[in-house]
Amino acid sequence: MSFSIGNIKFKNPVVLAPMAGVSNPAYIKICEEMGVSYAITELISAEGIVRDNKKTKDMLIGFDKINIPIAVQLFGSNEKTLAQAAIILQKEYNVKIIDINMGCPVPKVAIKSEAGSGLLKNPQKIKEIVSAVVKAVSIPVTVKIRSGWDENSINASEVAKICEQAGAKAITIHGRTRKAGYSGKVDLDIIKQVKESVKIPVIGNGDIIDIESAIHMLEYTKVDAIMIGRGSLGNPWLIRDIVTYLEKGIKLPPPTYQDRIKMCQKHLDYLLQFKEERLAILEMRSHIAWYLKKIPHSQEIKNVCFKAKSKEELKIILNNYLKEIENSI
Numbered sequence: 001m002s003f004s005i006g007n008i009k010f011k012n013p014v015v016l017a018p019m020a021g022v023s024n025p026a027y028i029k030i031c032e033e034m035g036v037s038y039a040i041t042e043l044i045s046a047e048g049i050v051r052d053n054k055k056t057k058d059m060l061i062g063f064d065k066i067n068i069p070i071a072v073q074l075f076g077s078n079e080k081t082l083a084q085a086a087i088i089l090q091k092e093y094n095v096k097i098i099d100i101n102m103g104c105p106v107p108k109v110a111i112k113s114e115a116g117s118g119l120l121k122n123p124q125k126i127k128e129i130v131s132a133v134v135k136a137v138s139i140p141v142t143v144k145i146r147s148g149w150d151e152n153s154i155n156a157s158e159v160a161k162i163c164e165q166a167g168a169k170a171i172t173i174h175g176r177t178r179k180a181g182y183s184g185k186v187d188l189d190i191i192k193q194v195k196e197s198v199k200i201p202v203i204g205n206g207d208i209i210d211i212e213s214a215i216h217m218l219e220y221t222k223v224d225a226i227m228i229g230r231g232s233l234g235n236p237w238l239i240r241d242i243v244t245y246l247e248k249g250i251k252l253p254p255p256t257y258q259d260r261i262k263m264c265q266k267h268l269d270y271l272l273q274f275k276e277e278r279l280a281i282l283e284m285r286s287h288i289a290w291y292l293k294k295i296p297h298s299q300e301i302k303n304v305c306f307k308a309k310s311k312e313e314l315k316i317i318l319n320n321y322l323k324e325i326e327n328s329i
Contacts, residue, residue: 001246002037003201003224006140006169008069008096010037010225013218014243015172015203017229018042018073018099018144020106021283025062026270027236030263032068034236035243038225039070040144043101043109043116046076046085060093062274071097071142075104077115079129083136090137097139100129102159103146105178117178120149120159127162134167144172144205147190150179156190157197164198172203172227182230192221203227211251214242234290236263260291261322267291268314277311284314295325 001013016023016031016039023042031039041063048056063070072095076082082100089095101109104116119126126143134141143163148154160171173194175186186206195202204223208214209231217226232238237255244252255263267287271280288305292298301321308314 005038005097005142005201008140010069012037012243012246013225014038014214014239014246015225015227016040016232016239017205017227018101019229019233021286022233024059024271025065025274026267028063028066028068028070029270030236030267031232031239032066034239036228036239037068039066039068040073040099041070043073043075043104046074046078046082049074049085049088050081060089063093065273069096071095071099073099073101073144074133075101075109075115077119077125077129079125079132082129083132086133086137086141090139095139097142098133098137099142099144099172100133101144102126103144103172103174103178105146105181117146117149120146120155120178121153123155123159123162126159127166130163130166130168140169141167142170142172143168144174146174146176146178147187148177150177153177154190157193160194160198160202164200168200170201170203170224171198172205174205176206188217188220191217191223195221195223201225205229207231208238208242210238211242211245215245234260234287234293257295257325258322260295261318261325264288264291265315265318268311268318272311281308281311281314296328297321297324 003010003013014036016036018040020042028039044059045056072089074085086098101116102119109116145159147156156173173191175191191204201224203225204217204221205227208226208228214226241252268284285306289302305317
């Protein structure tokens with residue numbers, strides 16, 4: 001089950017979502033090893049790219065170590081700035097796909113900047129933005145949207161059509177409104193309607209937490225691919241399980257406690273390849289909490305890990321915990 005965006009073909013229909021503070025080269029590398037075919041970076045400011053902001057451009061470091069296709073997700077509300085940022089990304093970073101964020105529900109993006117899901121309130125602006133970016137680059141441009149701003153303004157199908165007419169090569173639809181955020185259940189009917197309203201590929205996003213929810217999304221909505229986000233936090237094996245089931249029809253055993261601890265160690269090593277030690281250790285706190293959830297004595301170990309000041313100290317804690325777990329089996 002492959003799918004394509006423009007002239008880029010993906011080996012399977014499993015995509016990694018852009019997640020703030022998560023979708024960096026370290027995590028994408030892990031998910032690549034688990035079988036994901038395509039990934040999108042966390043949202044990156046178009047303004048920051050154009051202004052040559054160091055902090056923004058540092059977010060692009062390390063993606064050259066990834067072998068699967070990657071899209072850089074841009075956010076902004078000015079079509080000229082977004083187009084200029086896209087040109088820079090194609091020319092200077094050899095980016096293969098530009099994804100425009102029109103789904104972020106965070107207030108400082110959606111309300112203050114009138115970007116992200118804030119754009120859903122202005123279809124004409126969406127047309128101008130997508131058209132400008134498409135004309136600026138020769139690589140595929142895609143768009144990520146939500147079902148609407150709130151339950152009284154569901155307009156995902158209308159927006160999808162506008163994006164298609166403006167030249168977008170694919171649409172990702174998260175089946176929740178901006179107001180809903182990540183609460184409640186994803187609306188598969190909205191995703192289905194978007195798929196039926198356009199001819200370009202559609203990627204369905206929301207509430208994929210196991211093989212069953214992945215298959216249901218694919219079969220019910222008929223989307224071309226599925227996007228996995230929060231369900232993979234602490235559980236990148238979810239990607240492996242879904243890809244294996246789609247390709248071979250078999251269900252793999254869940255990861256062991258040892259697998260989870262070893263993944264913490266691997267994730268730390270990958271982070272250290274492109275981030276300074278202090279930042280890598282701080283970022284690992286969230287991942288350790290996710291990876292070790294439900295393992296015996298994990299709360300105690302998490303508290304100790306959170307106090308670690310160096311990579312050596314953190315590795316010793318994890319190694320000792322691994323030995324403790326292995327000796328208890």
